[in-house]
Amino acid sequence: MDGAPLTSVALCGSGxxxxxxxxxxxxxxxxxxxxxxxxxxxxxxxxxFYGHVLPPQFYDFHLSIDLSEPExxxxxxxxxxxxxxxxxxxxxxxxxxxxxxxxxxxWEGVPLMKLIQQHPHATLQSTLISAQAAKTGVFAxxxxxxxxxxxxxxxxxxxxxxxxxxxxxxxxxxRNLQLISAQIETVTRKDDxxxxxTLTDGQRVEADLFIDCTGPSAVLxxxxxxxxxxxxxxxxxxxxNADTPLGAPVQRVSGSDAGWRSDVVLRSGALRLTVADTSxxxxxxxxxxxxxxxEKAWHGNTIAIGHAASILEPFTVAPMKLLLRDxxxxxxxxxxxxxxxxxxxxxxxxxxxxxxxxxxxxxxxFAVPDLPDTPYWQTAAVKNDAPKLVxxxxxxxxxxxxxxxxxEPFDAVDWAVLHDGMGRTPHRADPLAAAIDPETVQxxxxxxxxxxxxxxxxxxxxxxxxxxxxxxxxxxxSRNG
Numbered sequence: 001m002d003g004a005p006l007t008s009v010a011l012c013g014s015g016x017x018x019x020x021x022x023x024x025x026x027x028x029x030x031x032x033x034x035x036x037x038x039x040x041x042x043x044x045x046x047x048x049f050y051g052h053v054l055p056p057q058f059y060d061f062h063l064s065i066d067l068s069e070p071e072x073x074x075x076x077x078x079x080x081x082x083x084x085x086x087x088x089x090x091x092x093x094x095x096x097x098x099x100x101x102x103x104x105x106x107w108e109g110v111p112l113m114k115l116i117q118q119h120p121h122a123t124l125q126s127t128l129i130s131a132q133a134a135k136t137g138v139f140a141x142x143x144x145x146x147x148x149x150x151x152x153x154x155x156x157x158x159x160x161x162x163x164x165x166x167x168x169x170x171x172x173x174x175r176n177l178q179l180i181s182a183q184i185e186t187v188t189r190k191d192d193x194x195x196x197x198t199l200t201d202g203q204r205v206e207a208d209l210f211i212d213c214t215g216p217s218a219v220l221x222x223x224x225x226x227x228x229x230x231x232x233x234x235x236x237x238x239x240x241n242a243d244t245p246l247g248a249p250v251q252r253v254s255g256s257d258a259g260w261r262s263d264v265v266l267r268s269g270a271l272r273l274t275v276a277d278t279s280x281x282x283x284x285x286x287x288x289x290x291x292x293x294x295e296k297a298w299h300g301n302t303i304a305i306g307h308a309a310s311i312l313e314p315f316t317v318a319p320m321k322l323l324l325r326d327x328x329x330x331x332x333x334x335x336x337x338x339x340x341x342x343x344x345x346x347x348x349x350x351x352x353x354x355x356x357x358x359x360x361x362x363x364x365x366f367a368v369p370d371l372p373d374t375p376y377w378q379t380a381a382v383k384n385d386a387p388k389l390v391x392x393x394x395x396x397x398x399x400x401x402x403x404x405x406x407x408e409p410f411d412a413v414d415w416a417v418l419h420d421g422m423g424r425t426p427h428r429a430d431p432l433a434a435a436i437d438p439e440t441v442q443x444x445x446x447x448x449x450x451x452x453x454x455x456x457x458x459x460x461x462x463x464x465x466x467x468x469x470x471x472x473x474x475x476x477x478s479r480n481g
Contacts, residue, residue, distance in 0.1 A: 003339035013213025014041035017306030022172035051314030077268025096421030137248035138459035192300030244270035400426035
């Protein structure tokens, strides 16, 4: 083994990235590695740009850090979501639910999406139970019976990043770690290696490995490592309303000429994130964000996590998917010695791919010819220098084929729902789908829609389900002490 053994890790920064990382590493780091957390800001403004929805993958992540769903719900105002309701996106009337959903069924060797494509006026939305439940405003946990229509639904959580950060902090502090609350005054380096941090309270922090969770400022980033992929700048503002009643299990994203806004309603109140091209479109306090990524998230003995490494707009769950992947990647590539060159190479390769592929999904929301002729939308318009996206769109528009790259953050179902919602229709019929008797296809689709409709009609409204579920959890855990 080359280099000295890894004995210490310092996590530096604030908010969601810091405490989510701390909760994960406090569980996975060996006891021989000392972990120090330097909390520089209890409530960073940039956390708004992670968005307010956790995708379904967070259920397993929470289990991995010993955080149960009941604990999440009892300690935050989080609620359930079946996806995101996109409303008037880029043009009036372009609306759909970007639903969380299990892989689509296959009939006679043909995916459901290709069968629907044979019918000019059919849409995928009516065959997705999570989309129909979201639009109707009802919720129930998915059935464990694989034959039940609700078993194909997936769900995530609407969250307040500040509340979730506090909960992750409580989880992390179950381990004996050193916590320091102070800002970073100076960063001392020797070549590519950070040797120490001097804090505003006079303390000095040394570690073998530094995790940079300092957000867009990326305080630990060496000079010359500024984000390499700066596409454009946007401005955002977060507002709250504690009196908004709970509604449908969905985030709503609404387009406007100036940009877009997202709305979620938690049990602790409503959160609205408004994004535009300039601050002149927003009243009050607003913050600007540069969309892009660092060329090297891991440089020397420093790894940038979350917004210190990359920023994407949170009208999708892309930012939360990338943050989760950053953390899981650190866990899988945690160096065993001070020689970190091999781990850094693989980390940076995978990080670039993850960002580029997540960015493709976001960019596909702007790949239409009828974008509004306003600065926000025209700046976001897809350029001709995005070959991977062009390949995806060309293959889908040509014959309904879903091009997939290795280990993409968004899977084939995500892309199928997006294409359908954006109104993309293949020019050519799939030969296998065309060979199936149209009346048989129509009968199968009618039966599927009928079964979904019957289940949705029996599901309780989301506020009622949420209220009764929370009451049940209070009774259960109060009895158990």
